[in-house]
Amino acid sequence: MTTVLVTGATGTIGTQVVKSLKGKDVTLRIGLRDPSKGDAFRADGAEVVAYDYDRPETLEAAFAGVDRVFLMTPFVESALPLVQRAVAAAKAAHVKFILRLSAFGADPHATRALMLDHGQCDSAIKDSGIPWAIVQPQVFQDNTLTSRLPTIKSQNAFYGASKGGRLAVVSSADVGAVAAEILSNPDPHRGQVYMLTGPEALTNTEAAEKLSQVTGRTISYIDLAPEAYHGALTGAGLPPWAADAIVGLDLATARSEASAVTPTVQEILGRPAETFDAFLTRHREQF
Template sequence: MSRTILLTGATGTVSTALIAELAESDVDLRALVLDESEADGLLARGVKPYVGDLEDPRTLTPAFEGAQDLWLLTPNSPRAPENHMNALWAARRAGVERVVRMSAIGAAHDAPNRSGRLHALSDREIENSGMRWTILHPHWFMQNLLNEAGDIAATGTFSLNLAAARLAMIDARDIAASAARVLLDDPGRHHGKAYTLSGPRLLSMEEVAEHLGTVLGKPVEYRAVSDETKRATLRGYGVPPWIVDMLEEYAQAYASGWGQYSTDTVAELLGRPPRDFTDFARDHAEAFGA
């Protein structure tokens, strides 16, 4: 008998890749969406949408009833723990058996950023939920660089406030593949595990620029900028203040060496190495101006 998986954050980068990973599996997929306008794209991919809002627990019951597994991804905001609490409450009331949660890199009560500390609250909550659970802690996404693709395509440069930080960045498709592996395995196999997911090697942004240049066949330059310069850029794009602060706090932590580590977890889960940055660059070369 196939299991029913409910996806939250269903239209985001990782969840979109997760739907692709699960598409050929013997599972019934459903998704919680905030607005009916998001439904058509999910229906076309074989996912049944349910309209509901994690900020309003009264709207969640229909989506959760009859689901055995929950992929729990909450948006980055000061209300993330509340969203998480509402989802877990709905899951417990509906009899959901297992929750696979996407947390954040370095989530801990003493994390050097508010996002990491908020994620730690939700991690502890899920550990004491009474349900089977698995937590994923992914490193910095390679896909974050797609935010810089327009500048790279137009000028051959990109600017970040990461100084000389070296990161074992991970392709979001490997996060999704790891999540799919957990969701498709026996519900007890990964219970009580927290997996830290990274790419295969540490890279600085200068090295990222070199690899992009090789793939694109043109010079690419990384320009390290100050926090204030990046803050002004993000404000100019209309990024909400809380998100601007969050990104700055992460950048400061990375610049201090906080993210300078890698793990073998993706290879252990998938039986293959995680994608290298050059794989990502080739796959997205058109976006970067090839």
């Protein structure tokens, strides 16, 4: 049976990749920084191995005997060395296919550091000599449940600097389902870069209105000057590079650089991408 290694399996997208791969005809191997935390995966029949970019010696063993890899890197200042480490280990283990989790707007010539880094990581995969595909998702709908949740709960508000710019946020469930489809049948997807979006591009004010409808509370989007938003993010504990990345995304959104809606989720899954309304309704209890 084909063995698929899933990295980042405890994260937003990795969780969904594992969930969607369960119904597929593959053997699952889960790479965790701390394999002792893998009991839930083991209970589902998966093998759990150590996988830690900061301990490169774990990578080669994790890739040994693996056919296909879902390769994600965490949100770090530069993921390129991590991808380079993974590619070296995957080559040594004769891995046959890599699906990389990138980001919408990734470009090896981008001026924004995060998009430049993602673009360079994409290039490292394309140049690896290992058959590949890349998914470039738009901003996750799930950020409403993670980075935005604290102020939604405590202040009935969330913040940004995107003005009236539109963004076609995508659900992690759709990204995971697309990834699982590609990993279970990679041949038609080899050498493809897929930009994944939700079905509609929304302003943050519209997103706040939808949140208000679903929760029954008035939840506001508060648009800040870029410097003020940056200060709020660093004040909340984010390192400056991360605040730069988040504010940079909002400024690109304000310039309408991120408003595209792609048909790719529908094309690959044969059903429409999840709407933000449906996502919020599915997670209503968490707000």
